[in-house]
Amino acid sequence: MSFKPTRREALLLGGAYAIAGTLIGRSIRPAFAAGRTLKIGIVSPKTGPMAAFAEPTEFVVARILEATGGVIENAGVRYPLEIVERDTQSNPNRAAEVTQDLILSEGVDVVLCYGGPENTNPASDQCELNGVPCLASDVPIEPWFFGRNGDPKQGFDYTYCAFFDVTTYAGAMLAFMDKIAPGGTVGGLWPNDADGVVLSQAFTDGFGAAGYTIVDPGRFDLPASSFSTQIAKFRDSGVNIVQGIMPPPDFTLFWTQCAQQGFQPKAMIAGKSSEYPASVQPLGDKAVGVSVPIWWTPEFPYVSSLDGASAFQIARAYEAETGRQWTAGVGSRYAMLEVLIDTLRRTDDLDDPDSVSAALGATRLETICGTIDFSTGPVPNSAKLGLVSVQWVKASEDYPFPYDMAVVENSFHPSVPVSRAPFPIPYD
Numbered sequence: 346m347s348f349k350p351t352r353r354e355a356l357l358l359g360g361a362y363a364i365a366g367t368l369i370g371r372s373i374r375p376a377f378a379a380g381r382t383l384k385i386g387i388v389s390p391k392t393g394p395m396a397a398f399a400e401p402t403e404f405v406v407a408r409i410l411e412a413t414g415g416v417i418e419n420a421g422v423r424y425p426l427e428i429v430e431r432d433t434q435s436n437p438n439r440a441a442e443v444t445q446d447l448i449l450s451e452g453v454d455v456v457l458c459y460g461g462p463e464n465t466n467p468a469s470d471q472c473e474l475n476g477v478p479c480l481a482s483d484v485p486i487e488p489w490f491f492g493r494n495g496d497p498k499q500g501f502d503y504t505y506c507a508f509f510d511v512t513t514y515a516g517a518m519l520a521f522m523d524k525i526a527p528g529g530t531v532g533g534l535w536p537n538d539a540d541g542v543v544l545s546q547a548f549t550d551g552f553g554a555a556g557y558t559i560v561d562p563g564r565f566d567l568p569a570s571s572f573s574t575q576i577a578k579f580r581d582s583g584v585n586i587v588q589g590i591m592p593p594p595d596f597t598l599f600w601t602q603c604a605q606q607g608f609q610p611k612a613m614i615a616g617k618s619s620e621y622p623a624s625v626q627p628l629g630d631k632a633v634g635v636s637v638p639i640w641w642t643p644e645f646p647y648v649s650s651l652d653g654a655s656a657f658q659i660a661r662a663y664e665a666e667t668g669r670q671w672t673a674g675v676g677s678r679y680a681m682l683e684v685l686i687d688t689l690r691r692t693d694d695l696d697d698p699d700s701v702s703a704a705l706g707a708t709r710l711e712t713i714c715g716t717i718d719f720s721t722g723p724v725p726n727s728a729k730l731g732l733v734s735v736q737w738v739k740a741s742e743d744y745p746f747p748y749d750m751a752v753v754e755n756s757f758h759p760s761v762p763v764s765r766a767p768f769p770i771p772y773d
Contacts, residue, residue: 393435500725641676
């Protein structure tokens with residue numbers, strides 16, 4: 346089976362994929378007579394420090410267009426589908442700018458944004474302001490919601506988020522930590538951004554209540570030029586677990602400096618970075634043992650609602666076609682586009698943004714990431730995903746990449762099988 350159509354095949358399928366790194370993009374438009382073109386805009390950090398998040402998007406879009414034939418069917422009408430992507434350059438101001446361009450210039454019907462609050466929050470705000478339905482992902486729910494001054498009593502009119510919540514994230518980490526260094530001392534690497542501000546308080550409270558000692562050197566600006574101050578604080582305080590929320594380049598710098606300065610914690614939980622091979626590949630064997638809670642792996646026991654492909658099949662197709670190792674973003678990007686396709690198929694009036702938003706909010710869909718249901722989140726407009734903890738390990742000889750992620754703890758997603766027991770980071 347061909348997973349990714351050629352340009353000619355995409356045109357014959359009636360698909361359209363517009364992708365650009367600037368405000369002026371390329372687009373391939375289908376030619377169906379029935380129904381107007383429906384547009385999905387994607388706000389992506391294709392360049393800059395969050396670029397690892399965007400690696401799978403082009404592959405996933407091609408798969409989605411192949412699965413749908415480039416057409417949305419609604420109430421007996423076939424609507425051509427166009428997907429337009431814009432690059433935020435991992436910059437919040439740019440994220441707002443390109444989202445506004447998608448809304449005002451491209452006239453998109455819905456927006457998908459992802460890649461931490463620095464990308465999703467300004468994009469979501471622009472959609473809320475302009476009355477355009479929007480789905481955010483790859484951003485914890487609370488930093489997305491409260492980082493936008495969301496009111497739990499009211500929620501938002503047009504913007505939604507499907508990802509993990511802070512309680513699930515902290516719980517998954519605690520389940521892993523309890524098996525590595527129970528009651529240990531946790532060093533927090535929490536920056537001065539929406540993630541760091543919200544998560545630092547949540548983790549301090551949650552880890553402390555579970556019997557862990559917290560060492561917090563304070564918020565810091567990104568990108569960082571050195572982590573020597575934090576490393577010295579951790580060493581002097583007897584830290585044996587580090588939890589960080591940082592973009593890939595900052596984590597790579599921190600972990601490299603830890604090795605240089607002889608700081609060797611039993612566990613390194615690197616959120617927002619070690620989910621992505623690009624952030625650990627430069628570390629070589631120093632990546633072994635690094636852990637993170639993750640929302641999708643090839644072992645997830647789910648299939649796509651669009652083409653019936655399993656998580657394992659999609660991950661291996663991605664590797665075969667791109668030459669890059671799978672990332673969790675393959676699953677979440679796939680699932681979110683499944684949700685948006687399903688939304689457009691169910692909407693009562695596709696010319697009414699309120700109707701599209703109502704259909705999005707009513708979603709309950711089985712996807713490649715599991716069930717997406719906007720009644721499950723901790724705040725309005727949110728759907729909660731499950732998590733498993735993984736650790737980087739040396740890959741088997743028959744795997745084409747030197748390292749892989751092994752599922753080591755599944756208390757917060759028991760349907761995903763564990764492949765090995767958790768282990769402290771080896772330093773020999």
